[in-house]
Amino acid sequence: MDSSAHSLPWRHPLEAFASLRDTPYSLLLLGDGAQGRWSYILAHPRRASLHLAAEEALHWAQVQLETFETGASAPEAPPLRTGVAGLLGYDPGCPTAGPPSAVALYDLVLAFDHQTRTAWLQAAPGACPDRRAALLSGLAAPSPPPVGPNGRVADVEPRPNFGRKVEAVRARIACGEFYQANISRRFEGRLGPGDHPFDLFRRLARSSPAAFAAYVRLPGCAIVSNSPERLVRVQRTDAGRMALASPIKGTSPRGEDPLKDARNAEALLSSEKDRAENLMIVDLMRNDLSTACAPGTVRTPRLFELSTLPNVHHLVSHVEGRLRDDRSALDLLEACFPAGSITGAPKRQAMTAIREIEGSPRGADYGSIFWAGGDGELDASVLIRTATCREMTEGWSAAFRVGCGITSDSDPEAETLETEAKAQRLLQAICGAAT
Numbered sequence: 376m377d378s379s380a381h382s383l384p385w386r387h388p389l390e391a392f393a394s395l396r397d398t399p400y401s402l403l404l405l406g407d408g409a410q411g412r413w414s415y416i417l418a419h420p421r422r423a424s425l426h427l428a429a430e431e432a433l434h435w436a437q438v439q440l441e442t443f444e445t446g447a448s449a450p451e452a453p454p455l456r457t458g459v460a461g462l463l464g465y466d467p468g469c470p471t472a473g474p475p476s477a478v479a480l481y482d483l484v485l486a487f488d489h490q491t492r493t494a495w496l497q498a499a500p501g502a503c504p505d506r507r508a509a510l511l512s513g514l515a516a517p518s519p520p521p522v523g524p525n526g527r528v529a530d531v532e533p534r535p536n537f538g539r540k541v542e543a544v545r546a547r548i549a550c551g552e553f554y555q556a557n558i559s560r561r562f563e564g565r566l567g568p569g570d571h572p573f574d575l576f577r578r579l580a581r582s583s584p585a586a587f588a589a590y591v592r593l594p595g596c597a598i599v600s601n602s603p604e605r606l607v608r609v610q611r612t613d614a615g616r617m618a619l620a621s622p623i624k625g626t627s628p629r630g631e632d633p634l635k636d637a638r639n640a641e642a643l644l645s646s647e648k649d650r651a652e653n654l655m656i657v658d659l660m661r662n663d664l665s666t667a668c669a670p671g672t673v674r675t676p677r678l679f680e681l682s683t684l685p686n687v688h689h690l691v692s693h694v695e696g697r698l699r700d701d702r703s704a705l706d707l708l709e710a711c712f713p714a715g716s717i718t719g720a721p722k723r724q725a726m727t728a729i730r731e732i733e734g735s736p737r738g739a740d741y742g743s744i745f746w747a748g749g750d751g752e753l754d755a756s757v758l759i760r761t762a763t764c765r766e767m768t769e770g771w772s773a774a775f776r777v778g779c780g781i782t783s784d785s786d787p788e789a790e791t792l793e794t795e796a797k798a799q800r801l802l803q804a805i806c807g808a809a810t
Contacts, residue, residue: 425477432463455746526570528562567807575804589756599763603759608755621692713741777798
């Protein structure tokens with residue numbers, strides 16, 4: 376098949392993807408309205424690969440792109456036409472952490488433009504007609520009826536235990552090991568009878584739209600991500616390949632009424648602790664970007680912006696630089712992974728403390744879902760607000776983590792409340808009633 380793009384009847388990607396929800400290595404990358412112009416459906420890849428470590432997965436992806444032809448591009452083509460995409464697990468080389476890192480080469484991509492309400496099937500040179508037919512057949516199939524939330528979740532990390540871990544981090548900071556570490560609490564449970572991970576994803580997408588919402592189906596499990604955070608983006612411009620990182624650090628719950636909500640937002644914007652915490656991660660991201668960007672091009676155009684989500688306010692900053700000619704977008708992703716916002720500063724020392732204090736592998740939590748095109752562009756998320764669902768004999772299990780950055784000034788009670796604010800939407804989407 377020659378490279379091409381074919382117009383398709385408009386259908387919302389949440390509905391279009393539903394019949395593909397159990398297709399191995401199927402992905403839905405959802406941007407909708409204010410959260411993003413483009414959504415993508417990727418399924419029936421040319422080839423796929425599982426890896427124990429993110430570095431191995433990225434190397435495999437790089438090899439695929441070196442010999443892959445993306446095909447011609449129209450002026451209004453979406454950022455992702457065809458290329459590689461997948462999941463990077465947080466834990467390096469840990470087979471018990473699962474799911475492992477998984478990457479696939481997609482020569483067929485469905486793109487949905489929410490601004491113009493148009494849809495396209497994009498095909499790279501050599502795309503198999505049989506896989507094309509299978510993808511279009513799945514797209515046309517009726518959506519399975521959704522099931523309402525009726526699951527259950529237990530807090531694996533009770534409040535007093537988490538408070539003690541906050542104190543343990545503060546003690547290690549006082550000893551000079553690091554300046555900040557992001558410690559998390561784990562929640563585990565089950566989806567209700569008849570419920571499915573994609574139904575969970577749809578509920579989250581509708582109640583709490585997120586800029587980097589994504590659903591990934593792998594053998595034996597599904598990843599449901601409602602992440603608002605970008606790890607890194609690489610985009611071609613007239614000035615070269617520009618890299619952008621947008622770390623989130625600093626959180627406040629939404630208020631019960633408009634006045635309280637505005638006060639919470641203002642308190643976050645003026646919080647010296649949260650601004651210092653955010654700046655630590657900005658400095659870390661500047662260092663990560665500098666390993667793959669041209670000297671003198673890394674800068675911070677915007678600091679401490681307020682981002683308001685349905686359940687929390689965040690502080691977001693932006694770091695950018697121009698990628699060196701001898702570095703690929705995947706090289707940059709490897710340099711930045713895992714994200715500084717979910718590790719700490721300095722990164723390696725914080726990661727050691729996290730492993731020792733949390734006591735269990737993170738798996739997909741705090742990893743990344745990414746895509747990279749043959750034209751050198753890339754986008755990658757940070758897997759916060761993300762549930763890992765596993766197939767069981769009857770139904771599905773569900774587990775997720777919520778965390779916060781701990782500094783010398785952290786208050787255990789306040790940090791515990793922050794984790795609960797972050798968990799609220801996932802708990803409601805799994806269990807149904809306000810939790």
